[in-house]
Amino acid sequence: MVKEGRDRAKIASNIVVKLPTTSDGIRACTTLADEGTLCNMTLCFQAMQAWMAAKAGAFLISPFIGRLDDISTDGMDVIQQIRAIYDNYGFTTKLLAASIRHPKHMLDCALAGADVATVPLSVIDQLLKHPLTDIGLQKFLQDYAKTFGG
DSSP: OHHHHHHHHTSOTTOEEEEESSHHHHHHHHHHHHTTOEEEEEEEOSHHHHHHHHHTTOSEEEEBHHHHHHTTOOHHHHHHHHHHHHHHHTOOOEEEEBSOOSHHHHHHHHHHTOSEEOOOHHHHHHHTOOHHHHHHHHHHHHHHHHHHOO
C-alpha cells in the first residue's frame, strides 16, 4: 500500500490516496501522512476506527452509513460519534459521509457536522425537489405570462 500510495501521490499535489481502515491501512496511513501524502481511510464502520485513523494522520475518514443501515445498525450514530470524538480531540481529519442512500441521510449528516459527502445524483435530484417549489415556479410563470405575455 505504501509503495502504491507513493506512486499515486506523484501524479499531482492534490492526490488523496485511499486506504482501508485496517491495521495495515492504518500503518500505511501513518507512513504516507508523515511523508506529506493525503490519505482517505475508507470502509470505516465504527467510531474507534475513525479515532485511530485520525491519530495516524488521515486527511479524510469515510464511514459508510448506508451499509451500516443495511445490517440494521444506525449509520448516523457513527457519524455523530466520530464528529464528537474529532471535536473533543481537535482532530483535523475531515469526516466524509459515504454510502448516502436518501435525503434524510444528507440532512442528518449536515446536522451532525459531516465535512464532505459522496452522494449519488438521484439523491441530489431529490434534495432539489419539493412540491411547493414546483407549485411556486408554476405560479410565477403564469403571473409572468399574464403580465408580460407569452
